[in-house]
Amino acid sequence: MTFNILISDPLSEEGIYPLRQAEGMNIVIDTNSTPEELAMKIGDYDALLVRSQTQVTREIIEKGTNLKIIGRAGVGVDNIDLDAATERGIIVVNAPDGNTNSAAEHTMAMLMSMARKIPQAFNSLKNQQWDRKAFIGVELKNKTLGVVGLGRIGAEVAARAKGQRMNVIAYDPFLTEEKARKLGIDFGSVEDVLKAADFITVHTPLLKETRHLINKEAFEIMKDGVQIINCARGGIIDEDALYDAIVSKKVAGAALDVFEQEPFLDHKLLTLPEVIATPHLGASTFEAQESVAVDVSIDVVSFLNGGLVQNPVNLHSVSKEVMLKIAPFFDLSEKLGAFLSSLSDGVIEEVNIFYSGEVATNDVRPLTRNTLKGLLKRNLGDHVNDVNAKFLADRIGIKVVENKSSTTKGFLNLLTVEVKTTNGVRRVAGTLLNGMGARIVKVDDYPVDVVPEGHLLYIKHKDQPGAIGRVGTLLAKENINIAAMQVGRTIIGGEAIMMLTIDKYVDNYDVKDLVELDDIYEAIAIDL
Numbered sequence: 001m002t003f004n005i006l007i008s009d010p011l012s013e014e015g016i017y018p019l020r021q022a023e024g025m026n027i028v029i030d031t032n033s034t035p036e037e038l039a040m041k042i043g044d045y046d047a048l049l050v051r052s053q054t055q056v057t058r059e060i061i062e063k064g065t066n067l068k069i070i071g072r073a074g075v076g077v078d079n080i081d082l083d084a085a086t087e088r089g090i091i092v093v094n095a096p097d098g099n100t101n102s103a104a105e106h107t108m109a110m111l112m113s114m115a116r117k118i119p120q121a122f123n124s125l126k127n128q129q130w131d132r133k134a135f136i137g138v139e140l141k142n143k144t145l146g147v148v149g150l151g152r153i154g155a156e157v158a159a160r161a162k163g164q165r166m167n168v169i170a171y172d173p174f175l176t177e178e179k180a181r182k183l184g185i186d187f188g189s190v191e192d193v194l195k196a197a198d199f200i201t202v203h204t205p206l207l208k209e210t211r212h213l214i215n216k217e218a219f220e221i222m223k224d225g226v227q228i229i230n231c232a233r234g235g236i237i238d239e240d241a242l243y244d245a246i247v248s249k250k251v252a253g254a255a256l257d258v259f260e261q262e263p264f265l266d267h268k269l270l271t272l273p274e275v276i277a278t279p280h281l282g283a284s285t286f287e288a289q290e291s292v293a294v295d296v297s298i299d300v301v302s303f304l305n306g307g308l309v310q311n312p313v314n315l316h317s318v319s320k321e322v323m324l325k326i327a328p329f330f331d332l333s334e335k336l337g338a339f340l341s342s343l344s345d346g347v348i349e350e351v352n353i354f355y356s357g358e359v360a361t362n363d364v365r366p367l368t369r370n371t372l373k374g375l376l377k378r379n380l381g382d383h384v385n386d387v388n389a390k391f392l393a394d395r396i397g398i399k400v401v402e403n404k405s406s407t408t409k410g411f412l413n414l415l416t417v418e419v420k421t422t423n424g425v426r427r428v429a430g431t432l433l434n435g436m437g438a439r440i441v442k443v444d445d446y447p448v449d450v451v452p453e454g455h456l457l458y459i460k461h462k463d464q465p466g467a468i469g470r471v472g473t474l475l476a477k478e479n480i481n482i483a484a485m486q487v488g489r490t491i492i493g494g495e496a497i498m499m500l501t502i503d504k505y506v507d508n509y510d511v512k513d514l515v516e517l518d519d520i521y522e523a524i525a526i527d528l
């Protein structure tokens, strides 16, 4: 099988080695297309690899009819319409660790350059001026660095600033007093950080909550003469407010690697001598570029070959150890969902999934997604996958509830799926038998022992002599051969079920005559 891979931003050639080495990867590097051209050709590709320049808009994603995976060689995914990708079942992966060090080093380079006015002094010297008075800087030692966002990069910057003998105060929604103490830094609210700092550096993603986090009001509570760094994302700082704060001398310096609109050639902030800037170079080192390209290439190859990914962005991930424990249940969970999609009728309102036994001690969300995939595929088609199954269930208005119990009767592990529809409740339970594979062990309240694969027939009947014979005779007339059969009942002479494995595909129309027979109540074809 051959996969077409489009690389639309410059990626490190060494970094894409895992792609080049993998079998069946047809790699096209095209970094010059306009958005319109990209939209025209994206339909030919299975995977798209980008850095921050390509805007992967909803339009491009919707035209990517064969697209299965988008790889972002870097951290920020604000250039990718994640909702559109999720809706279409396209997985987005990134490379969150590969450029942390480079971005932290760039932040420190910007901090020091700004504090000592190095770019301004260099420019002056190039203009043949030997001016030693205009470029008096400030020391970092004993000054306070305020870090807003203490994630991977923020934490690295904080550690380096301490090496410069700075005091560090940080705010991050996940930062506790204890963690701060361990790192040897102070912690406080955003306001505390803004009020205390001589230098402020932001390291959050650009989100609704962080857009213009540093705005006019924020500048007002800062110390006079504060200096600001943004090597995270344009838009976290309100550029108009920053301009005014510099002009009014509230802010003595700004070091910017990222901007609200990129790329640009003219920017009003660059007319101010207090501002130094780089064109989004935080991750631009050989090491970082190789590392991020390797990370996404490995994920793309693995995913296209049916394997797991390390850094999914629009899919909840679990650790490798958990994945190893729950992976044996993947197929069973999807089959239980598929079984119920045939067994139940009416509009699905609620899905309850009960995990019992050892499996329940793990994070089972990937299994829940798989169950939903099996359940929804019959009506929504093959585009339902791990990425969009939960999204689609939510959109349709299906309530999904996970229930866990570490004990179970009889089986080491038991997965029970219950579907409530406008017509009632149906339930199926399955397990993995040691060395014997998956089994369906209960349908509604009836115990059975059925291998969940192939063409199955579920028949509900009265538990009395002759019922099985009548079913066999009618199926023989239709040339439907029975390969295996299981009968389950709760009380003698009451209602019972037959689970038949048959040798050919049939649909409910093919078996409609069964329910005309005496004492046969339901006959449903189930294809797994």
Ligand SMILES: NC(=O)C1=CN([C@@H]2O[C@H](COP(=O)(O)OP(=O)(O)OC[C@H]3O[C@@H](n4cnc5c(N)ncnc54)[C@H](O)[C@@H]3O)[C@@H](O)[C@H]2O)C=CC1
Pocket (backbone or CB within 6 Å): 074, 075, 076, 077, 096, 099, 100, 103, 148, 149, 150, 151, 152, 153, 154, 171, 172, 173, 174, 203, 204, 205, 206, 209, 210, 231, 232, 233, 257, 258, 280, 281, 282, 283, 284
């Ligand atoms: N200039 C460049 O070339 C590069 C820029 N970046 C950008 O740097 C930023 C940080 O990247 P990482 O450290 O890898 O991300 P990360 O996910 O490790 O850290 C982000 C932190 O921001 C925190 N946060 C979220 N909302 C917040 C809020 N309202 N206030 C304070 N903190 C908040 C999060 O809790 C998290 O700890 C991202 O925007 C990323 O895109 C990353 C690499 C290179």
Ligand SMILES: O=C(O)CCC(=O)C(=O)O
Pocket (backbone or CB within 6 Å): 051, 052, 073, 074, 075, 076, 077, 099, 280, 282, 283, 284
């Ligand atoms: O690809 C790049 O150079 C930008 C890196 C970046 O901004 C990120 O990883 O968030």
